Amino acid sequence: MYLGIDIGGTKLEAILIEKKTAGVNVLQKKRTATDRDQGYYRIIENLTHLIKDTCPNTKELIAIGIGLPGTVDPKTGMMIKGNTRALENMPLAEDLKKNLNFGAPVLIENDANCFALAEVYAGAGVNYEKDFGVPCEKQNAVGVILGTGVGGGVVINGKVVGGRRGAGGEIGHMTLHPNGRACYCDRKGCAEQYLSGPAIELEQFNETGKKLPAPDVFQASGNVLKNYQKNLAAFLGNIANVLDPDYFVLGGGVSLQKSIYENISEDLPTQLFVSKNPPPVYQHVVGDSAGSLGAAMVAWRNWSEPQ
Ligand SMILES: [Zn+2]
Structure with missing residues (x-):
C-alpha cells in the first residue's frame, strides 16, 4: 500500500x-x-x-x-x-x-x-491509451492548472520532468506579452496574469467596471472570453512548439468552464510550427x-x- x-x-x-x-x-x-x-x-x-x-x-x-x-x-x-x-x-x-x-x-x-501524474495514470491518460494505443508509461503529457495561479507538470515517457533545480514546469511564468501586466515574480506579461481566475476577474472589471466572480465572467462578457481563448492557444502553442506532447490536460477552477475549450481545436494550430494533428486539450478526469x-x-x- x-x-x-x-x-x-x-x-x-x-x-x-x-x-x-x-x-x-x-x-x-x-x-x-x-x-x-x-x-x-x-x-x-x-x-x-x-x-x-x-x-x-x-x-x-x-x-x-x-x-x-x-x-x-x-x-x-x-x-x-x-x-x-x-x-x-x-x-x-x-x-x-x-x-x-x-x-x-x-x-x-x-x-x-x-496532478499531471494522476491524470496520466488514472485520468486523461487512461482514455488516451484506449483511443490511441499509447500506454500511460510511454505518454508525453503536460498538465496545466488554471486556478488562483497557473502551474504545470511536464510528463515525458510517463515520468515527471522536474528539472535539475526542481524548477521545471513553471509554465505560469512563461512570458506571454513582453510588455504586459506586472507579475508578483517581478516580471511582466507572465501567462498567469492572463489565464488565472483572478486575471479573468480583473479583465472583466477593467472592461465593464463590474466585479464578478471568475465562473460568471465568461457568460457576462464576450471579449473577456475571446481574449482568454486567444491567450490560452498562444500559451499551449508555445509549450507544444517545445515538447510536442501527446496531449494537454487542464485542471483548476477555470478548467471547469466549458467555453474555454470551444475554439481551441481551431486556435491552437495557428500557434504551431507543425499545425497538422495538434495535441488534444482535455479537461481533467480525476477531479478533486x-x-x-x-x-x-x-x-x-x-x-x-x-x-
Ligand atoms: Zn510571473
Whole structure:
C-alpha cells in the first residue's frame, strides 16, 4: 500500500492506495485542516494525525508521497519556494519519519507534478491509451492548472520532468506579452496574469467596471472570453512548439468552464510550427483528489529521484 498526501493552503488530504495489476485501488481518503497560520510544527502535527487516521499501521506502507504547492529541491526534498511559507526549507520528510517512526521513503513533489501524474495514470491518460494505443508509461503529457495561479507538470515517457533545480514546469511564468501586466515574480506579461481566475476577474472589471466572480465572467462578457481563448492557444502553442506532447490536460477552477475549450481545436494550430494533428486539450478526469492521488503515485513509482 502507498499513501499520498496533498498539502493545500487550507486543507490536507490523505489517500491510501493499493497497487493492482491494472491501475490502483483507493482504500481510504481523509481530510483535515492545514492550519498553516499556526506554523510548521502545527502542520507536522496535523499531518502525523492524518496519516495515522488514514493508515493506523504505517508498517504496511511501502512509501509515502507528499505533494505541496511549491518548488521542491530534487536533492534535499525540501521546498525552496512556495505560498505556504512555513514549509520553506524545512525537513518535512525527516520530521514526519521521526514522528511516525517510519523507516520507508517519504517523497516530496510539487503539487502540479502530482496532478499531471494522476491524470496520466488514472485520468486523461487512461482514455488516451484506449483511443490511441499509447500506454500511460510511454505518454508525453503536460498538465496545466488554471486556478488562483497557473502551474504545470511536464510528463515525458510517463515520468515527471522536474528539472535539475526542481524548477521545471513553471509554465505560469512563461512570458506571454513582453510588455504586459506586472507579475508578483517581478516580471511582466507572465501567462498567469492572463489565464488565472483572478486575471479573468480583473479583465472583466477593467472592461465593464463590474466585479464578478471568475465562473460568471465568461457568460457576462464576450471579449473577456475571446481574449482568454486567444491567450490560452498562444500559451499551449508555445509549450507544444517545445515538447510536442501527446496531449494537454487542464485542471483548476477555470478548467471547469466549458467555453474555454470551444475554439481551441481551431486556435491552437495557428500557434504551431507543425499545425497538422495538434495535441488534444482535455479537461481533467480525476477531479478533486488528483493532488493526493498523484502524490501516492509519486510514492508508487518512486519518481522523485533527481533526473
Ligand atoms: Zn510571473
